[in-house]
Amino acid sequence: ESEIRVMTKSSTVDLVTKTDERVEKIIIGSLKEEFGEGTFIGEESVAKGEPCILTDKPTWIIDPVDGTTNFVHGFPFVAVSIAFAVNKELEFGVVYSCLEDKMYKARRGKGAFCDDEPIQVSDVKDINKSIIISEHGTDRSPEKVTKIFSTMQKILCIPVHGLRGSGTAATNMCLVATGAVEAFFEIGIHCWDIAAGAVIVKEAGGILLDVDGGPFDLMSRRMISANNETIAKRIIKEIEIFPVVRDDAPIEKK
Structure with missing residues (x-):
């Protein structure tokens, strides 16, 4: 459709559509109407220069269309992800897998549901009986791609049952939460x-860690979510880490 006008964001692989912007406006408008003014961290707002810093204030963290590339191509995994944090603690998360018509939700201390x-x-x-899910990301620099594929090769050769990727992180985390994949x-x-997936995984009994085995940090742009520590630690042994700029890093003035 002409409505799906594709623009480019940070790279040619990281596609964005007018739909992203429109959906984010609708979500933020609805939340403001229902709950009054608040603090918002949204993918499209940040792309336009809004700050991406998590404070102690009640904050909505929104991805209007997770899996934009899938959406543009008609690949059937697209999700809307909404989380809410207070005092930097994630309180609840909702992920709607649009084309599957599945609603995942979780509230801290109250369990997770689909x-x-x-x-x-x-x-x-047993790592040999696991399916592991990961993505290639949007950075196509050869040194990063080499590390990503080296990691995947090492994990595949453990061996595991399989490696997968749906093209949306929110959906991937829900797949961990439902037990379809182990990590x-x-x-x-x-x-x-x-953000929303993190609450859902935790409330479904899973764990979240940094890819170096340290504590999970929402703003670090690196994470492993898994069904248990045994699986997570075994995967972490194989991950080749490369540097990424934190979400809350100061924006350099030109």
Whole structure:
């Protein structure tokens, strides 16, 4: 459709459509109407120069269309991701997988659900019986791509049952939460990709860590979510880390 006018964002692979911007406006407008003024971190707002710093204020973290490239190509995994944080603590998250028509949600301390049915992570502890999910990211610099494929090769040769990628981080995290896969990791994602999924994975009984095994940091742009520590630590051994600029890094003035 002419409505899906594709522009380029930070790279030719990171596609954006007018739909992204429109959906974000609708979501923020609805939240303001329902809950009054608040603080918002949204993918499109940040792209236009809004700050991306998580404070103690009640904050909505929004990805209007997670899987924009999928959306443009008609690849059937696209999600809307909305999370809410207070005092830098994620309180609840909602991920709507649009084309599957599945609604995932979780509130801190209250469990995780898909279409109102409780969900929980897989109980697999044997890495050889696991499916691991990851993405190639949008950076196509050869040195980063080499590290990404080297990591994937090492994980595949552990061996694991399989490596997958849906093209949307929010959906990937929901797949961990439902037990369809054992872990999802990525370097280069953004806080709006994973904020809602982080609550859902945790409330489904899973864990979140930095890719170096340290504590999960929403703004670090690197994360592994897994069903348990055994699987997470085994995957972490194989991850080749490369540098990425934090979401909350100061914007350099030109």
